Amino acid sequence: MVTVVDTLWLRLHAMLSAFAVKMTTIDSALVREIRRTANDAFLLRGYLALRKSTQGEELAISVDIQTDGQQLVVESDACLDDGRVVADGPSVVVRLSESDQNVEAALNDWLHEFEQFLLKNESAVVAVLSKLA
Amino acid sequence: MGCETGTVVERLSFDASARADPIVPDALNPQAWNRYSYVGNDPLTFTDPTGHSWLSSFFRSVGNFFKSILQNPIVRAIVQIALNVVLNVVLPGAGFAIAAASAAIVTGLSGGNLGQMLRAGALAGATFFAFNAISGGVTNALAGTSEAEAAFAFQPEVTPANALMLPPVTVTATAPLQGSSSVLGTIASEAASARHIGTGLGDLWDRVLSSPIDTISSIASSYPATKAVGAGVGLTVRLSAAAKGENLIYRSASGTPVSMTPRAVDAKGLSAADSLKNALPGKNQVIDTSKFRKLCAVCDNSATGHVSITPKDMSQMQGWINSRGGPEIHPFTQELMDAVVGTVKK
Numbered sequence A: 001m002v003t004v005v006d007t008l009w010l011r012l013h014a015m016l017s018a019f020a021v022k023m024t025t026i027d028s029a030l031v032r033e034i035r036r037t038a039n040d041a042f043l044l045r046g047y048l049a050l051r052k053s054t055q056g057e058e059l060a061i062s063v064d065i066q067t068d069g070q071q072l073v074v075e076s077d078a079c080l081d082d083g084r085v086v087a088d089g090p091s092v093v094v095r096l097s098e099s100d101q102n103v104e105a106a107l108n109d110w111l112h113e114f115e116q117f118l119l120k121n122e123s124a125v126v127a128v129l130s131k132l133a
Numbered sequence B: 001m002g003c004e005t006g007t008v009v010e011r012l013s014f015d016a017s018a019r020a021d022p023i024v025p026d027a028l029n030p031q032a033w034n035r036y037s038y039v040g041n042d043p044l045t046f047t048d049p050t051g052h053s054w055l056s057s058f059f060r061s062v063g064n065f066f067k068s069i070l071q072n073p074i075v076r077a078i079v080q081i082a083l084n085v086v087l088n089v090v091l092p093g094a095g096f097a098i099a100a101a102s103a104a105i106v107t108g109l110s111g112g113n114l115g116q117m118l119r120a121g122a123l124a125g126a127t128f129f130a131f132n133a134i135s136g137g138v139t140n141a142l143a144g145t146s147e148a149e150a151a152f153a154f155q156p157e158v159t160p161a162n163a164l165m166l167p168p169v170t171v172t173a174t175a176p177l178q179g180s181s182s183v184l185g186t187i188a189s190e191a192a193s194a195r196h197i198g199t200g201l202g203d204l205w206d207r208v209l210s211s212p213i214d215t216i217s218s219i220a221s222s223y224p225a226t227k228a229v230g231a232g233v234g235l236t237v238r239l240s241a242a243a244k245g246e247n248l249i250y251r252s253a254s255g256t257p258v259s260m261t262p263r264a265v266d267a268k269g270l271s272a273a274d275s276l277k278n279a280l281p282g283k284n285q286v287i288d289t290s291k292f293r294k295l296c297a298v299c300d301n302s303a304t305g306h307v308s309i310t311p312k313d314m315s316q317m318q319g320w321i322n323s324r325g326g327p328e329i330h331p332f333t334q335e336l337m338d339a340v341v342g343t344v345k346k
Helices: A002-026 A100-120 A122-131 B002-013 B054-069 B073-090 B095-109 B114-132 B135-142 B147-153 B181-193 B201-210 B213-222 B314-322 B331-338
Strands: A031-037 A044-051 A058-067 A071-080 A085-088 A092-095 B170-175 B226-229 B232-238 B248-252 B270-273 B283-288 B295-301 B306-311 B340-345
Touching (some): A002 A031, A002 A058, A002 A100, A002 A122, A058 A122, A071 A122, A085 A122, B295 B331, B331 B340
Antiparallel strands (some): A031 A044, A058 A071, A071 A085, A071 A092, B170 B232, B226 B232, B283 B340
16 A cells, blocks of 8 residues: 555655646745645645745645555645635545455556646636735 | 235235245235235245246236336335325325335335334424425425426435534435425435435434424424525425524534634624524534533524524623634633534525
8 A cells, every 4th residue: 555655646746746846937035835644534745835935825736645454545736725626536436355456557547637627727726826815 | 005905915926825824924015914925025035836837927027017116216206106196186185194105115115014014104204294284385385396307306415514413403305396395205206315415414303203293394384495506406304492492502603713702892792693583694613602601602582593602601702702803712712612512504
């Protein structure tokens, strides 16, 4: 399980980094942070956070992974720090009883959708970032 | 209810065997109560002494027919709805009993044992009460389709939100329905029986069933939300924090450290809500306050359900505020993030 999440995070990190670079190219004053956390309920809480100042508002593109031991639930979105959802990202439920190949294929499909989600919402994110306090 | 069902089942296999079995093999299996049937409740296996009686073949065919068609959840739902309709005519106003009886009868006909029958009956009866409480809002939205269509369109689904059974739990049964509360009960019991659809779906209903009727009703009435889904109506039932315990609060936030750290204007505490009903629209972090060590959560406005999250030692509040946006995650922020047990979008 750890390997699956770590592998997924490596690829997510690359995608989020590329997206962050794009955003800072548009607005060099943006503070960006890419981080992963976890707790008892979440295998992974990964995010790219963008804000204009340390005490200011924040836009985060988040990916959460939870499991009950039988399935992985991956959810994503772009959301302001106060909870307002800018865009819902792709989500997937992957049964761990499936073969490794099927699990990998399902996660690959989700990653592809997530990449498309970033591309599709690029201008919306830029618009929101421009209005951040 | 179970005895009535047993009678119906017994008729299906009557005359199937010429000799009564001296032993009832399974007291919980109504089909085993018929001592003229062999080996449990499978009509495929009963025989008559000669093994070639046209009469026994006829009854065997009838039994097999009912058993086979009732394995289909759609057909089962239709039969159950039909029973609802018939019983509603015979016993007007006895919605609870009707919902329970029809669910139990259908479960019995489809080969369920007494435990399953009672469970199905109780579920349907309980959900009748629950949904009856919100029937004004729901049934008005349900007019215009036939009950048969309702059964065919029944399509419970697992979503990421309900797949892990994290609180709050969402079970969605989508169906265009006739405006009958007992039909709602039917649909709900179908969702309950569809254990294969999602891990823990049955457990949800076990928990609902084990709650007092007024709690179930309260849960349902807290979330009377209906939404158009295609040609049908999505009926969403959520277990509230109250049903799960008093420890869950909802903070509208993205979940990042910044979003879980107070700003200067939050000097009295980070805002949250005591229930999903009172939570702000958007993404909410579901926080289990029983995990708090150095933090506390106080409901400071019972009318709005507003909750303030503060350090137990308020002298540390300013230090927490100052940490917002810094390179390190403040210990209070970390404690709060560790207490998140799920997310829900409202």
